[in-house]
Amino acid sequence: MISAVSNRETLFSQLPKKSAILVQSGEELIRNRDVEFPFRPHSDFFYLTGFNEPDSLLLMSNIDGEDVSTIFVRSKDLQQEIWQGRRLGVEDAAETLQVEQAAPIEELDEHLPELLSGIEQIFVSFSDFAEWMEILAPVIDSLKKQVRKGIDSPVGVMDLDSLLHEQRVIKTEPEIDAMRKAAQISVQGHLAAMRVAANAKTEREVQIALETDFYRDGGERVAFNSICASGENACILHYTENTSLLEPNALLLVDAGAEYQGYAGDITHTYPPSGKFSEAQAALYSLVLKAQQAVIEMVKPGVLYGDLHQTTLRILTEGLIELGILQGDLETLLEEKAYMDFFMHGTGHWLGMDVHDVGVYKIDGEWRPLQAGMVLTVEPGLYISDRHQHVDAKWHNIGIRIEDDVLVTADGHEVLSEGLPRTVAEIETWFAEQAK
Numbered sequence: 001m002i003s004a005v006s007n008r009e010t011l012f013s014q015l016p017k018k019s020a021i022l023v024q025s026g027e028e029l030i031r032n033r034d035v036e037f038p039f040r041p042h043s044d045f046f047y048l049t050g051f052n053e054p055d056s057l058l059l060m061s062n063i064d065g066e067d068v069s070t071i072f073v074r075s076k077d078l079q080q081e082i083w084q085g086r087r088l089g090v091e092d093a094a095e096t097l098q099v100e101q102a103a104p105i106e107e108l109d110e111h112l113p114e115l116l117s118g119i120e121q122i123f124v125s126f127s128d129f130a131e132w133m134e135i136l137a138p139v140i141d142s143l144k145k146q147v148r149k150g151i152d153s154p155v156g157v158m159d160l161d162s163l164l165h166e167q168r169v170i171k172t173e174p175e176i177d178a179m180r181k182a183a184q185i186s187v188q189g190h191l192a193a194m195r196v197a198a199n200a201k202t203e204r205e206v207q208i209a210l211e212t213d214f215y216r217d218g219g220e221r222v223a224f225n226s227i228c229a230s231g232e233n234a235c236i237l238h239y240t241e242n243t244s245l246l247e248p249n250a251l252l253l254v255d256a257g258a259e260y261q262g263y264a265g266d267i268t269h270t271y272p273p274s275g276k277f278s279e280a281q282a283a284l285y286s287l288v289l290k291a292q293q294a295v296i297e298m299v300k301p302g303v304l305y306g307d308l309h310q311t312t313l314r315i316l317t318e319g320l321i322e323l324g325i326l327q328g329d330l331e332t333l334l335e336e337k338a339y340m341d342f343f344m345h346g347t348g349h350w351l352g353m354d355v356h357d358v359g360v361y362k363i364d365g366e367w368r369p370l371q372a373g374m375v376l377t378v379e380p381g382l383y384i385s386d387r388h389q390h391v392d393a394k395w396h397n398i399g400i401r402i403e404d405d406v407l408v409t410a411d412g413h414e415v416l417s418e419g420l421p422r423t424v425a426e427i428e429t430w431f432a433e434q435a436k
Contacts, residue, residue, distance in 0.1 A: 002174040002261060004050040005098050007167075008060060011048065012067045014163050015060070018120040021160060022132065023048055025056040040221070043353035044125065044164055046262050051097055053088060055105050063118050069099040070115060072108050108135075113142045118152050123160040132157075161358070168352055169359035170373035176407060178261040179351070179375055181218070183405045183416035185258040186265030189213040190420055193228070193254055195434060197273040203228040203242040203252075210256055219258030223265060224355045226256035234270070234399025235385040237345060246273055251281055253399050257355065264355040266377050267417050268403035275431030280394045282424045284382050285402075287319035289422060291380040292402045295347060299370060299378070299406050299413035306367030309347040312380045316343055325384070325391055342384055348377040351405055372410045379403030 015021065025041040041052050049058055049071065057072040076089035093102035103111050116122065116139060124132040136157065143153035171179065192213035193206045200206050206228045214222060225240040231250030233239045246252065252273050257265035270285065272278075277285060291312045298308060317339045320326040326338055333339070350357035352375060362368060370376075381401035384391055405416040421430040 002050070002172075002178060004046075004048055006172070008048050008069060009067075010167055011164060012060065012062065014167070015062050015067075015123070016121060017062055017065065018118060019062050019123060019158075020116060020119045020121070020154075021058075021060040021123045021164075022135075023058045023060075023125070023160070024128075025049075025051065025054055028054045038221070043262070043358075044160075044168075047164075047168060047353060049097055049099075051088070057105060057108065058099075059112075059115055061115065061119060068101070070101045070103065070111075071097055071099045072103050072105040072111075075104045075106060109138075112139050116140075116154060117143060119154050120152070121156045121158050122154050123158045123163065125161050125164075126159040127161065165358035166360075168357065169350060170371060171352065171375055171407075172373070175263065175352070176373070176375075178263040179265075179405070179407070180416050182223070182258055182260035182263045182265040183267070184265075184419065185214055185217045185219045185260055186223075186256065186267045186405075187417055187419040188217050189219070189256065189258060190254060190267055190269050193256075194269070194271065194430070197246070197252055197271075198275065198431060198434060200246055200273065202246060203230055203233070203244050206246075206252065206254065207242045207256075210254065214256075214258035217258070219260055220262075221259045223257040223259040227254065227268075228256075229253045229399065232385055232397040232399075234401075235383040235397065236399075237383070248274060249278065251277075251285075251398060251400065253401055255401060255403065262353050264351060264353065264357075265417065266351055266355050266403060266405060267420070268379055268381075268401040269420055270400045270402060271427045271431075275435065276428060277424050281398055281400075283323055284384070284395070284398055285400050286424055287316065287323070288380050288382050288400045288402050290319065291315040292378055292404070295378045295380070296404065296406055296413065296415065299376070299408055300411065301370055301372050301408060303370050304367040305361050305370060305376075308378070312347040313339055313343075316380060316382065320382075323395075325395060341388065342382050343380065344383075345379075345381065348379050348403075351375045351377050370408045372408050374408040375416070376406055376408070377403050378406055 023045045025045045028036040028039050031037045039054050059070040061068050071093050073093045074087050090102050090104050189210045193210040196209035197206050207226050228242045229239040230252050231247040234253035253270045255268040295308050350359045383399045384395045386396040407414040421427045
């Protein structure tokens with residue numbers, strides 16, 4: 001089981017003396033009139049508490065060498081719980097969440113000055129700096145007015161991200177187990193989508209099959225808005241309408257992942273629902289797969305993150321020259337970034353509680369080396385639409401992305417999302433077997 005207590009202990013070990021950390025769960029957002037969007041707590045908050053109620057706040061403080069965690073939660077309210085669902089309440093919060101003390105969020109303004117008295121540095125996420133200043137400004141002002149009473153007030157507000165987000169980049173074994181599960185739930189959903197796609201009429205039918213299987217296999221929610229893009233729609237990187245008819249002879253690009261215990265799966269699979277690639281589709285697909293597999297094979301501790309992308313660019317550019325889509329010298333085309341017409345995104349990203357997970361990619365201006373415990377996606381692609389009038393029409397409206405979730409291990413890597421047919425032959429064979 002993932003341990004919020006262990007996560008807090010690790011963070012406390014990095015916290016300077018006389019410091020405090022503040023993290024909020026977030027609040028429910030209105031979808032329309034009095035209907036809310038489904039609530040998901042801020043990932044930092046969930047990582048440190050395992051708690052998923054809105055309007056909550058965690059204070060971690062270190063005074064006199066003692067680590068103390070205080071959770072502020074909503075009070076029990078029978079009328080609200082009848083309408084909106086059960087609340088943990090203050091009385092059970094400390095024991096349930098394994099923190100030292102709990103208080104009502106409604107009394108935050110009353111308790112915060114006392115709890116921050118004697119604190120020299122306050123760590124909050126600068127991503128929400130303006131919001132935190134609204135909360136902290138009156139507290140700090142109140143404490144400063146009590147200096148003559150011998151009360152020390154904070155002298156610095158620091159960015160929590162540099163501590164917490166770097167901690168989140170390296171996954172613990174319980175986190176890795178959750179990510180394996182999220183990835184495999186995602187794999188099964190993609191297989192369910194393939195089974196439906198063969199006879200589906202619309203992109204939406206594929207999405208329904210995909211997400212139904214996520215929930216059936218234990219997924220808690222989708223990790224991001226599912227992309228089910230047929231034909232020319234696959235050339236729109238974040239296409240999420242999923243309302244078009246499936247084109248009989250077009251490729252279908254499905255980019256989707258399930259969330260499990262707060263951790264995201266993220267897989268992209270591209271295939272012909274007809275079960276048969278055209279010659280042009282097969283050529284481009286095989287090129288993208290060649291780049292993806294080459295990059296995955298590179299993944300191990302010590303490899304620079306930026307080198308993964310450079311490998312992708314070289315393989316794709318070389319392949320586009322061989323197919324006649326690009327003309328010229330390889331090195332010159334790479335220098336001129338000629339590939340940008342057809343491949344305009346990165347080769348991957350960190351993966352964890354957020355699908356585009358936290359953590360920097362460069363340290364002191366240099367690409368960081370991979371370390372055991374990191375999880376990243378590998379997702380090269382090619383997108384050739386009919387706007388590319390200088391390209392032979394046989395390549396038009398072919399969008400391909402191939403994405404897997406990869407764990408960096410002590411001596412190499414593990415593909416967490418293993419289990420999908422990936423080569424042209426494997427995909428065509430899979431569809432043929434399903435038709436029997």
